Amino acid sequence: MITSFLLGGLDRKTGIAILVLALIGIGVTYSNAFLADASPLHVSTGNMLLFGKYAAYALLAVALDLVWGYCGILSLGHGAFFALGGYAMGMYLMRQIGTRGVYANPILPDFMVFLNWKELPFTWVFFDHFPYAMLMVLLIPGLLAFVFGWFAFRSRVTGVYLSIITQAMTYALLLAFFRNDMGFGGNNGLTDFKDVVGYNIQADSTRRVLFALTVGFLAVGLWLASSIVNSKLGKVLIAIRDAESRTRFIGYRVAEYKTVVFTVSACMAGVAGALYVPQVGIINPSEFSPANSIEAVIWVAVGGRGTLVGAIIGAVAVNWGKTWFTGVLPEFWLFALGALFVAGPLLLPKGIVGTLGGLFSFGNRPSRVVPTSPEPAE
């Protein structure tokens, strides 16, 4: 049952993408480790970190595409799930610092000592165990998405209303995590990490493993998402996207489907956040800012919603552009990003992959085009 489900996800497009990702994962780590600095094929650690970061973003984009591209749920709060996963990882890394902190407290992280706290809050208790922390990376975003989604979808909050309340959700979390008494480091967030499962987090070898892991998880995420959308459940999702009430009248419980896919997607976003934090070395409340979540949406839109592979391409392309712009013309980045937001829907509604797919019949499935007709007026 599971095998056939997973085999269903390996269509040509996804297969090629996974292959490319595998090559990148192996190639980059090999080049970083064994090629001389002077070699034209050498990838510096800085660049590897950069692309590791993009890969984490790409996983977030795949998660977002799963709900938006296939089920029509435009979440403007996926950054919150990403950040929650990141915080869970950050809490583990904080506990790993141990006595090497400024205040050398074996139990309490520095900021708690600074706030004059005497005891570890219950939220932090088991975070020194790696498996527990990893469970939380999945569980916390998943649980939030499940509860939020169940209430929202059961009440049939759809379209822009849903977008707005997801935005309000991440905004509320932003405000909450800024508070010192929440116990998550307030304004400064969590940083100054030392090591991860016993390996120095700054060491090149650790970073290579982190990079390879991120690319690997991206491939797994893509495969999983592809399996889901190619299954009958995926067909139901598209049916919901195109004609929600029709799907309901055929007998599908739309709220259940939406909740399931929203929760799965949130877990993927959480994993992306957890892979992101050790590579950038910090997690703070600004990750919850609504602007971040909307930016993730544009990655998917640029790459092509409802294509999965497009989400990856969009995330990497836009972020690479951001890095380039902020280096060369910092004051023009927001103009460029703004133009992308405007031009995307106007000129390239199907995104890069959707448009190319239309031109060259890319992929082996009928093209999944953005729904043009809204809900039937019934």
Next chain:
Amino acid sequence: MLKSIAAAIRRLSLTIVAIVAVTIVQPVLAADIDGTIQLLTTDGYSDTIEAIGQLSTSGHPRALAIVQALSDGKLQFSDSAKKVYIDTGAGLVDAATGDAVATPPADVSDVRQNNRVRGVVQAALGALSLFNPDPQKRREAAEAVFKSRDENALPAIDASLAKETVPEVATALKIARAAIVLFKSDAAEADRVVAAQAIQVAGTQDAVALLRSLPADAPKTVVNTAQASAKTIENNLALWSTAQNAWYGLSLGSVLLLAAIGLAITFGVMGIINMAHGEMVMLGAYVTFMVQEVIRNHFPSLFDLSLPIAIPLAFIVSGLVGVAIERTVIRWLYGRPLDTLLATWGISLALQQLVRTTFGANNREVGSPSWMSGSFQLGQLSITWGRMWIIVFALVVFAGLILILKKTPLGLQMRAVTQNRSMASAMGIPTPWIDALTFGLGCGIAGIAGVALSQIDNVSPNLGQGYIIDSFMVVVFGGVGNLWGTLVGAMTLGIVNKFLEPVAGAVLGKILVLVAIILFIQKRPRGLFALKGRAVEA
């Protein structure tokens, strides 16, 4: 031993106060106080007390300053020069004349005090202040007496009451007197009961504490009256604090209303998700800044008119930008709400950056005209003119908008187009232009809101960002497509927020409100005043 000393001090200060009272009632001419000054240089407590007594009765203009300095521990004397000085912190001044002393003698030292001296100083100070020519000072003195409940001040209070002409000060004196009488164990029971009731007038938390702290051995009737009085005051206080919160809530609500009202048109009536709405507000604020710049540099006398001048300009600027956005971007995206959301978000980013490169990223200084500053008192409410005008302004804008929609041909055509586009088009209404004008109207009103918000918020490129989520919450909460819903929604959210703040703190309060709205939308997806029926579901 101690007791007898205390009694002695009390007797002494009583006499002083009595004397002061008499001298002030029948003022004597300022006499030479050299003799008194000499007494302060002998370094003996008795002489010091004697000097204070003389100062109190002298009616000398420097008397209060000298006693005050003594009370503050800043009075110094020189045995060699036989002079007394006040240490102002910046140097010494001659206590008798108030002139600065360039070269103080070498042997300057503090006038020493013991408890006896301190007691007399405080009594004299209180008494002297009660007769200060400044009514504000007299009132403060009376309030000081209320706090200290010093029985010795009673004669001075009575004397002062007899000649007090300022009603507020007289009230303060009566309250102070009542406080003393209430705690005076040898006063007549009836007098104490009257006093317990009289304190009610004070109406402060201090008065409650005072009434509650009555010793248990006081007569039953006095205690009961005091408790009843305290209860009444507390009820009053609760009422006023509720009123104050409600006022703050209305004030916040009107800010929300201003921010959201334009959105109620573009989102509520037209169904366009305009994420650049906050930037329209921001543009309005920058228009205000530019108007004030021009006025400051060329017509400084017109500064008080800067806001009335800025309002139409802000409307035009934001409105035109809105029309341009509708014509170039939004009209291609009708029927694709999620794409509209993304495109307008892009526009908001670009507008922010545009303003940042033009005006810089820092906050810009926008001044308040004189008629917006200051405050007035309404009962125990302190109301600032700025907030007051913003509430009035928000309501005027709201009423104006309703009038436009209900009474003008443009409003009629707008409603026709939003209700049945094809029918309106068939009747010859130029629907594309009505769309553009409606959107422009919503954006223009956002610009007007920016003029008002420039008075209470930092004018920076990020100004609009702070309002966008709140605005959407207000419109969705109130019920999309219903302007009255927006009004009620804004005021409700404002008031709820301000009532939560004292309990939960500002940030947590805001979070709670957000969570409550999220839950509310799930309960009633179409808001407070939703339109029902088949028409909506289309």
Next chain:
Amino acid sequence: MDIAKNSILYLDGVAVSFDGYKALRGLSMVIGPGEMRAIIGPNGAGKTTMMDIITGKTRPDEGEVLFEGSTDLTRLDEAEIAELGIGRKFQKPTVFESHTVRDNLLLALKADRTPFWTLFHRNTKDEDNRIDELLSTIKLSHRAKDLARNLSHGQKQWLEIGMLLAQEPKLLLVDEPVAGMTDAETMETAALLRHIHKSGKSVVVVEHDMAFVRELDVKVTVLHEGSVLSEGSIDHVANDPKVIEVYLGR
């Protein structure tokens, strides 16, 4: 209560209003098992609202709606009612435009509808045969692999009826199935509906087209202002003075 017990659909005193507008006022109707019924009425008579109430989209303010004599439909939602065996075709054809014709039928096919089972679902031989059968019933075998959005209006109507059949419902609610069809298509649709009826299913057809209703040749219920005006054979209601007044005006 006997009437209710022996019926497939039983409506009694159903009333609903939207913002003061009474869409239905005391509507009562009984559909027997295996019966085909045509419902006609002028605009605003409450036909679509009645469908909405039966399928759980709208909750009535008062009145009883029973399925198979015992199940209270007013407490269930759309999906639950669909699973009981009530299928509905919309006035405007709504199919899943970005799915193929085949996938449209696959989604409608009677099967376990929980997310878990659909996630691990594999097409069985049985299902494929069933779909092939349906495709030939609705005459769309040659277009099985095309996207539904590329079908003509009439073909979409037929696909929707096919999806209805795929659900294997006990009761079909069909809202204006021939709107926008050519005369030939109309006659074919009437034949298709009669065929469905003969296979033992109960059918309720809402229609404006009198020729089509005559072609169906079944009992007719006339709705007017939210309640039943007249009921009987097509000739009976056509000669009812109340019906004539409503249709022709006074």
